[in-house]
Amino acid sequence: MAQAPSRxxxxxxxxxxxxxxxxxxxxxxxxxxxxxxxxLVADGGSSDPGPVYxxxxxxxxxxxxxxxxxxxTASRARGIxxxxxxxxxxxxxxxxxxxxxxxxxxxxxxxxPRFRIGWFYSEVPAALIAxxxxxxxxxxxxxxxxxxxxxxxxxxxxxxxxxxVHPFLRLLEMGADVIVGGRCGDIAITxxxxxxxxxxxxLAYHMGKMIECASLVAEPFMGKEAIIGTISDEDIVxxxxxxxxxxSVASAAGHSMYERETPFFERTxxxxxxxxxxxxxxxxxxxxxxxxxxxxxxSPLTVKLEGARKVGERYMGVVGIRDxxxxxxxxxxxxxxxxxxxxxxxxxxxxxxxxxxxRDGVLKELEPMRHVTPHEVCIVVEGLAATxxxxxxxxxxxxxxxxxARIPGSKGSSGLAATTKETMRSSPGFVWNVNHTMRxxxxxxxxxxHVAEAGV
Numbered sequence: 001m002a003q004a005p006s007r008x009x010x011x012x013x014x015x016x017x018x019x020x021x022x023x024x025x026x027x028x029x030x031x032x033x034x035x036x037x038x039x040l041v042a043d044g045g046s047s048d049p050g051p052v053y054x055x056x057x058x059x060x061x062x063x064x065x066x067x068x069x070x071x072x073t074a075s076r077a078r079g080i081x082x083x084x085x086x087x088x089x090x091x092x093x094x095x096x097x098x099x100x101x102x103x104x105x106x107x108x109x110x111x112x113p114r115f116r117i118g119w120f121y122s123e124v125p126a127a128l129i130a131x132x133x134x135x136x137x138x139x140x141x142x143x144x145x146x147x148x149x150x151x152x153x154x155x156x157x158x159x160x161x162x163x164x165v166h167p168f169l170r171l172l173e174m175g176a177d178v179i180v181g182g183r184c185g186d187i188a189i190t191x192x193x194x195x196x197x198x199x200x201x202x203l204a205y206h207m208g209k210m211i212e213c214a215s216l217v218a219e220p221f222m223g224k225e226a227i228i229g230t231i232s233d234e235d236i237v238x239x240x241x242x243x244x245x246x247x248s249v250a251s252a253a254g255h256s257m258y259e260r261e262t263p264f265f266e267r268t269x270x271x272x273x274x275x276x277x278x279x280x281x282x283x284x285x286x287x288x289x290x291x292x293x294x295x296x297x298x299s300p301l302t303v304k305l306e307g308a309r310k311v312g313e314r315y316m317g318v319v320g321i322r323d324x325x326x327x328x329x330x331x332x333x334x335x336x337x338x339x340x341x342x343x344x345x346x347x348x349x350x351x352x353x354x355x356x357x358x359r360d361g362v363l364k365e366l367e368p369m370r371h372v373t374p375h376e377v378c379i380v381v382e383g384l385a386a387t388x389x390x391x392x393x394x395x396x397x398x399x400x401x402x403x404x405a406r407i408p409g410s411k412g413s414s415g416l417a418a419t420t421k422e423t424m425r426s427s428p429g430f431v432w433n434v435n436h437t438m439r440x441x442x443x444x445x446x447x448x449x450h451v452a453e454a455g456v
Contacts, residue, residue, distance in 0.1 A: 007232050010197050012190050013037035015226040017213030019044040019084065020064030025225040025242060028215075032226035032241040033074050040075045041189045042067070043212055044099065044181075045086030047306060047432075054090035055157045055308030055430035059098055068099070069106045072178065076112050076455075082178045083168060083189045091160050091183025093123045099180045107455040114455040115178060118171035120447045122160040122182030124305065129153040129438070139436045142304070143261075148436040156307035156434050163303075164269030167447040168192035174451050182447065183306065185268045186212040190229065199231050202295040205273045207236040209266055210256060210290065217255040218245040235291035237283060247288040249280040256290075269304070269443055271297040300439050303446065307434025311351065312384040313391040317399030317423040319379045327377055329407045330356060337381070337401035341394060345385075350394050351429070353382040384429040395423045 013032050015024035019042045033040070045053075052058060068084075075082040088095015096119050103117060130150040133139065139148040153159065160183040169192050171179045181189065187208030194204035207229045210217055215225035218240040225242040238247040256275055257263035266273040278292040326333055334354045341352055358377035360367035379402065383395030440446065 009230050009232045010039075010194055010199065011035070011037040011228050011230045012039045012041055012193065012207065012211065013226060013228045014041050014043075014190070014211050014214045016042055016067065016224055017216060018046055018048075019067055020059075020089070022224050023063050024067060024070065025215075025222070026070075028226040028241040029070065029074075032228055033078065033080075035228070036078055037080060037228055039081050039083060039193045040071060041083045041085075042071060043086060043186050043189060044084045045089040045091050045095070045183070046186075047090075049089070051308035051430040051432045052427045054092060054160065054306065055310055056428055057092055057094045057158065058090075058427070059088045059095055064099075065102050065106070068102050069110075072103055072106050073110055073112070075178075076107075076115060081172075081176075081193070083181070083193070084179065085168075085181040085184040085186070085189040087119075087180045087182065090158075091122050091181070092158055093121045093182070096121055096180055096182050103178060103180070104454045112455040114453050116174075116176050116451055117178045117180070117454040118174060118176030118449060118451040119180040120163070120167040120171065120182055120449045122163055122184065122447060124159045124161050124446055126153045126156055126159055126307075129159065129305070132438070137439075139305070139438050142435045142437065145435045148305075148434060152309075152433050153307070155309045157310050157430070159305055159307035159434050161303045161305055161438075161446040162269065163447050164188050164443055165192040165195055166269070166443040167449050169196055170444065170449050171451065172196050174449070176451055178454070187266065187268060187273075191268075194231050199233060200295075201271075202273065202293040203231055203233075203236055203291075205266070205268065205295055206256075206275065206278070206290065206293040207231050209273065210236065210238055210252065213255070215240055215242060215245060217252060218242075218247045219251040220245065235289050237287050237289050239287040246286045249282055249288060252288040252290060253278075253280050267304075270301065271295055301441070301443055302437040303440050303443075305434050305436050305438055306432070308430040309433035311429035311431055312349075312386050313388045314382065314384045314426045314429040315391045315395035315423045316383075316426050317381040317395050319381065319399060319402045320376065321379065321402075322376045324373075324375070325410060326405075326407060327373060327375075329409075330359065330377065332407050333402060333405040334379070336405040336407070337398050340401045340404075341398045344397055345390075345394055348385060348390055348394070350390070351384040352394070352398055355380040355382065381423075382426075383423075388425070392423060392425070399423055
């Protein structure tokens with residue numbers, strides 16, 4: 001009897017959904033890497049923490065270099081290619097350069113044998129976008145944003161384009177052993193090596209979606225634990241490497257649908273992942289098999305743009321309130337502080353925000369229990385102005401005004417307590433001002449690639 005042909009597979013390992021926010025679980029990492037997966041990948045960034053990291057060129061996380069050291073030494077010891085996307089959190093050119101610098105230093109420190117390191121950039125000059133808009137091109141907004149204007153593009157401190165698989169594919173073709181990507185889609189870092197190996201695009205993109213956040217696809221919830229996704233020509237299989245986790249039908253399907261306006265579709269530069277016909281089945285009590293996704297290519301191609309505009313310097317003050325009468329009249333106390341600040345800083349452009357934790361500090365106007373009277377609250381006063389000095393003075397003044405608030409019915413001093421002696425300097429304030437799409441002819445046009453040698 002003829003033997004059935006063996007199933008062709010590729011295995012991709014991931015242990016963090018956001019490099020540097022916290023260390024990967026070492027036990028599950030060691031267990032997964034010991035199985036010699038074909039690739040190790042890591043998502044190095046996100047827009048989730050807000051626009052300040054793009055706007056201010058910051059690198060998020062205290063554990064970035066620690067994780068890079070673990071990833072690079074473990075992968076090089078086994079000859080496993082390493083792929084990092086959205087480097088430096090926002091995928092800015094600075095974030096890419098810093099990540100490449102750290103990897104080079106780690107390779108030198110550990111005397112790693114020479115290897116090829118590749119990287120690409122994702123920043124787009126605001127002038128290029130403004131010129132195209134000035135020539136009459138339309139760039140539609142996403143998530144309720146109006147069409148982009150040339151003025152708004154010029155006001156952005158920094159703009160990045162969100163890459164697809166294409167620069168990763170180019171760098172793999174150029175022989176890169178380690179790849180550091182600028183801003184890119186979360187699914188691209190996994191999809192690219194799968195597509196290069198000839199696996200179906202739909203399965204490649206869907207596996208990218210399923211393992212982008214590592215162990216968040218498994219249950220019970222555990223952050224920063226290793227997962228291996230195995231792709232074949234027919235399906236993908238997701239396996240956790242923490243002994244206390246499993247990937248169930250519910251956890252896999254739930255993760256497949258999260259973080260999007262429409263749960264069955266995922267867009268990337270190049271097309272649309274359609275998950276309406278997906279099927280999920282548990283395997284061996286720990287793993288889950290997924291199949292049925294479709295990929296619909298785009299024509300013409302459109303790329304997502306992300307940009308941040310600076311609002312001002314920012315300070316924060318903290319006030320604790322225990323007095324039940326003040327708590328019943330919180331809006332009056334906030335109005336007193338805001339009104340006093342408006343009079344004092346009438347000729348100074350500024351913003352004041354009051355976050356009331358214990359009432360609606362998390363959900364704001366969406367809080368369904370806003371009218372429940374708590375026994376204590378914490379008000380975080382957030383002030384923004386053009387200069388550091390003005391932001392400090394504004395926030396300090398607004399915070400102190402709570403101690404002088406004239407509240408109806410109050411017969412004496414209120415039960416307020418400042419938790420800091422003075423207001424605290426925070427990161428500058430930025431807002432997303434570019435969240436738009438732009439038509440492109442060539443998916444590589446905005447993403448220049450580079451390759452060099454590293455190690456000793």
